[in-house]
Amino acid sequence: MAAIALDLPRSASPTWRRLKDALRRHPTAIVGALVLMIMILIAIFAPWLGTIDPQAVSPIRRLKPPSAEFWFGSDMLGRDVYSRVLYGARVSLSVGLAVAFFSTLVGLAIGLVTGYIRWLDAIVMRIMDGLMSIPSVLLAIALMALTTASIQNVVLAITLAEVPRVVRLVRSLVLGLREQPYVEAAIAAGTTLPRILVRHILPNTVAPLLVQATYVCASAMITEAILSFIGAGTPPNIPSWGNIMAEARSLFQIAGYLILFPGLCLSITVLAVNLLGDGMRDALDPRLARRM
Amino acid sequence: MFAYVVRRLFATIVVMAVVAFFVFSLLYLTPGDPAAVIAGDAATSDDIRRIRANLGLDEPFLVRFGGWVWGLLHGDLGTSIFTNLPVTRLIAQRVEPTVALTLCTLLVAVAVAVPLGVIAAARVGTWIDRSVMAFSVLGFSVPVFVLAYILILTFSIELDWLPVQGYRNFDEGVWEWLRHLILPSIALGTVYMALIARITRATMLDVLAQDYVRTAQAKGLAPHSVLVGHALKNAAVPIMTIVGIGIALLISGAIVTETVFAIPGIGRLTVDAILRRDYPIIQGVILIFSATYVLINLAVDLSYMLFDPRIRY
Numbered sequence: 001m002a003a004i005a006l007d008l009p010r011s012a013s014p015t016w017r018r019l020k021d022a023l024r025r026h027p028t029a030i031v032g033a034l035v036l037m038i039m040i041l042i043a044i045f046a047p048w049l050g051t052i053d054p055q056a057v058s059p060i061r062r063l064k065p066p067s068a069e070f071w072f073g074s075d076m077l078g079r080d081v082y083s084r085v086l087y088g089a090r091v092s093l094s095v096g097l098a099v100a101f102f103s104t105l106v107g108l109a110i111g112l113v114t115g116y117i118r119w120l121d122a123i124v125m126r127i128m129d130g131l132m133s134i135p136s137v138l139l140a141i142a143l144m145a146l147t148t149a150s151i152q153n154v155v156l157a158i159t160l161a162e163v164p165r166v167v168r169l170v171r172s173l174v175l176g177l178r179e180q181p182y183v184e185a186a187i188a189a190g191t192t193l194p195r196i197l198v199r200h201i202l203p204n205t206v207a208p209l210l211v212q213a214t215y216v217c218a219s220a221m222i223t224e225a226i227l228s229f230i231g232a233g234t235p236p237n238i239p240s241w242g243n244i245m246a247e248a249r250s251l252f253q254i255a256g257y258l259i260l261f262p263g264l265c266l267s268i269t270v271l272a273v274n275l276l277g278d279g280m281r282d283a284l285d286p287r288l289a290r291r292m
Numbered sequence: 293m294f295a296y297v298v299r300r301l302f303a304t305i306v307v308m309a310v311v312a313f314f315v316f317s318l319l320y321l322t323p324g325d326p327a328a329v330i331a332g333d334a335a336t337s338d339d340i341r342r343i344r345a346n347l348g349l350d351e352p353f354l355v356r357f358g359g360w361v362w363g364l365l366h367g368d369l370g371t372s373i374f375t376n377l378p379v380t381r382l383i384a385q386r387v388e389p390t391v392a393l394t395l396c397t398l399l400v401a402v403a404v405a406v407p408l409g410v411i412a413a414a415r416v417g418t419w420i421d422r423s424v425m426a427f428s429v430l431g432f433s434v435p436v437f438v439l440a441y442i443l444i445l446t447f448s449i450e451l452d453w454l455p456v457q458g459y460r461n462f463d464e465g466v467w468e469w470l471r472h473l474i475l476p477s478i479a480l481g482t483v484y485m486a487l488i489a490r491i492t493r494a495t496m497l498d499v500l501a502q503d504y505v506r507t508a509q510a511k512g513l514a515p516h517s518v519l520v521g522h523a524l525k526n527a528a529v530p531i532m533t534i535v536g537i538g539i540a541l542l543i544s545g546a547i548v549t550e551t552v553f554a555i556p557g558i559g560r561l562t563v564d565a566i567l568r569r570d571y572p573i574i575q576g577v578i579l580i581f582s583a584t585y586v587l588i589n590l591a592v593d594l595s596y597m598l599f600d601p602r603i604r605y
Contacts, residue, residue: 130306131314134314134315141547142574225435226544230551245441259441260445270434
């Protein structure tokens with residue numbers, strides 16, 4: 001009896017229970033996490049999954065439809081589309097994760113400081129409003145037109161386009177948190193500003209930021225594909241899902257599979273990230289769960 | 293109220309100034325010599341010098357920025373590097389298809405998505421609700437151009453119902469014009485519909501939980517008149533807001549959609565400009581699109597005063 005009574009409080013940690021509840025109510029989030037995991041494993045182990053050199057050209061075997069030899073067919077240079085799609089997962093996933101990481105980091109830093117320091121707030125938010133009124137794909141296009149094509153520049157361009165949205169979220173959170181009694185108590189106790197921001201405010205922004213980061217990751221993967229598709233993204237010597245589709249633009253009527261396979265992979269991966277994000281949001285904000 | 297309108301107008305001007313300054317200073321912020329990047333690998337030093345002069349990179353930053361803004365205020369967006377034509381004229385030539393495509397998409401998307409969201413909220417938890425939500429998640433996940441190709445492969449190539457690509461002017465016949473816009477509008481509108489349906493449903497669920505909705509039901513009003521007359525009317529403001537904000541999706545998507553469907557609009561102009569690294573065109577397109585976006589959202593904000601008598605400024 002006593003053992004049961006002692007066990008109860010430990011297993012009933014509110015966050016953990018909420019997470020378990022949400023996962024039970026949202027099995028789709030688990031599916032999302034699993035699919036994403038599989039995609040990451042595919043990206044890491046691409047060289048050992050029956051692929052050949054994704055850049056190997058074979059002029060006599062151009063535009064072969066999917067077969068036992070070419071699982072996803074071959075493109076106009078005779079390259080193996082299956083190998084290219086598997087290697088392409090590396091670009092999409094690393095761009096998505098890198099943009100999510102960097103824009104969260106930069107947005108968090110700017111948002112924390114502007115949310116707390118009043119006079120800075122007005123200036124920074126006007127700049128962010130301006131940046132947000134440029135549709136993000138266009139902003140990334142402008143940056144890509146002025147720099148040489150490379151994955152680093154793609155990450156930089158998309159990060160810059162995503163940062164204002166993160167800043168806005170963090171700022172609104174900070175504006176609410178700074179009025180909390182425990183922050184007032186910290187101020188009264190003479191805590192320095194950096195310490196208040198890092199010890200008292202920052203931990204309370206983590207949960208919503210994590211959810212936002214998954215959405216940033218999903219949208220960054222789509223933006224990367226769009227940029228590559230219109231010729232302003234990943235350079236052509238690196239196979240990415242957007243690149244493969246871009247090269248197939250004029251051929252899709254005779255070789256639809258060139259678009260279909262990378263397109264499906266991209267859609268499935270983005271869907272998985274979105275499902276994971278929705279599940280996390282429901283778990284961390286029960287009030288929203290009912291509505292969205 | 294007048295003070296509010298003035299304040300909003302002023303804020304809009306500030307935002308546009310930030311956009312203009314940012315788009316302009318990108319030329320200077322990017323690492324390396326932008327003139328050399330724009331000129332490409334095969335350029336001679338004469339080419340680079342010409343581009344540098346066109347972009348005014350020789351002059352001091354503030355002098356150049358002042359001259360550029362002066363030109364902007366007089367409707368001059370600069371000169372295309374590749375064609376040597378004024379950017380305003382190049383954009384003006386391409387406006388019609390883009391406006392036709394986005395307007396068509398906007399109308400269809402709102403007409404479909406709002407009822408979907410309302411029905412999902414009214415039948416919350418049922419299979420209808422779940423299908424609307426599933427459509428919404430899918431709409432967010434399938435990129436515009438992937439959807440566009442799936443639509444073309446299905447409806448144009450397999451079934452042969454609709455044209456594969458291309459655009460017809462309005463005066464070449466309304467039916468031909470519409471036929472060429474059906475698939476592009478569906479492809480472009482899906483993510484927009486997903487967004488509107490999701491927000492409509494969420495807002496309607498909030499409103500349906502209000503006391504006055506219960507009162508309306510209690511006094512025996514027909515369910516549909518409670519839903520439309522009471523609930524939807526009060527949910528209008530958030531829905532309008534997301535319709536305005538979502539236009540950013542339409543603008544970004546139009547660039548890709550026009551590329552896939554070979555529609556000679558502003559998006560196509562932009563993509564061609566990227567390939568030739570014709571920065572003045574890209575600059576001009578960003579300014580025009582951002583200004584349109586900001587002005588539409590200003591109009592949406594101001595229209596709340598007409599829609600919702602509770603809002604007083």
